[in-house]
Amino acid sequence: MKLSLIFTTLFILFSNFLFAQNNFSDSPLDAVFETKDSKSFWEAFDKMEKSKQNPFIEYMQKGSPGIKGFTENRIINADSLFAVVKKRKIDYELSRNVLDSISFKEKRVRAIYSALKYWYPNAKFPPVYFVYGRFNSGGTSSSEGIIIGTEMLKNLDGVSGLIAHELIHYQQNIKGKDMLLKWCLLEGGADFIGELISGESIHQFSYQYGAQNQDKLCQEFVTRLKKADYQDWLYGTSKKDDRPNDLGYWMGYKIIESYFNKQKDKQKAIAEILNIKDPMQFLKQSGFLDVYIEKHQKSNKESYDDFFK
Structure with missing residues (x-):
């Protein structure tokens, strides 16, 4: 399964407040990188044909x-897992050895954690768990930490960049009312800082499309950004055109990037990006959509400043 599809399943269902309230380590070297569930999964898997009981109970x-x-809404229970594994044994077998080289990725992830510590000294570091589920989620971010659905992986390409993105979500405390702009800044901010600390971009196709269609997309976004309607921008499209999923990540990234580039104190800028108090004022300070906002306001016979009220 392509990383972009796996990533889409990592949509954050938890509020920023949840991520801000945890007992995670403040040291990159203390971060947990747990793979024991993979070993126990394969032990259960290999008992299926001989065991009279459901081996996945243990x-x-x-x-x-x-x-x-990973249980709620994903694994559900041992019986649900057993039923899917029996049906898709061959598919599960494709990931049997996928974690063999995980030690190299662990070193890479610790380096990424250390980079975030430099940029944002107040950072907290959640544990990363590699578990097996029912082929219905590439993973999630929860109060337990970052959880990866290992059965979805065919290799470890892109995993460190994915973890970097999720790591940023745990640092974010973006305030403001529910609107498209806020959620684009949340996801785009995680992409921007995740890329800064890992050197990896995890949404290459949607970013390429965004760059090629920037003028059209910016015009549309100005008319949509205040609405609590994410269709065609986040987590799914209406198929009204050829756009890919998650263009809101790209738009948020561009706004964040513009803001970051304007700031002299880059470390302070990272703290401000992670703790946006007013998404509309942040957008104004970024200047990224100014040309489009001015054009939009002129057509409505309103001032530029009125747009941000």
Whole structure:
């Protein structure tokens, strides 16, 4: 499964407040990188043909906190998992050895965590859990930490960039009312800082499309950004044109990038990006959409400043 599709399943269902309230380590070197659930999954898998009981009961009962965080709406229970594994044995087998080189990625992730510590000294570092589910989620971010659905992986390409993005969500405390702009800044900010600390871009196709269609998209976004309607920008499209999913990540990234480039104190800028108090004023300070806002306001016979009220 392509990383972009796996990533889409990582849509954050938890509020910023949840991410801000945790007991995670403030040291990159103390961060947990847990893979024991993978070993216990394959032990259960190899018992399926001989066991008279559901071998995944033990997998669930003795699982890490990652299993707990992945159970609701994903694994559901041991019986649900057993049914899917029996049906898709061949698909699961494709990921049997995918974590063999995980130690190299662990070193890479710790370096990424250390980079964030430089940029944002107040950073907290959630544990990363590699678990097995039912092929219905590439992972999630929960109060337990970052949880990766290992059965969805065919290799580890892009995993460190994915973890970097999710890591940023745990630092964010973006305020303001529910609107498209706020959520684009949330996701675009995670992409921007995640790329800054990892050197990896995880939405290459949507970003390429955004760059090629920037004028049209910016005009549209100005008319949509205040609405609590994410269709065609985040987590799905109406198929009204050939746009890919998640263009809101690209738009948020561009706004964040413009703001960052204007600031002399870059470390302070990162703290401000993670703790946006007023998305509309942040947009104004970024200047990224000024040309389009001015044109929009002129057509409505309103002033530029009125747009931000």
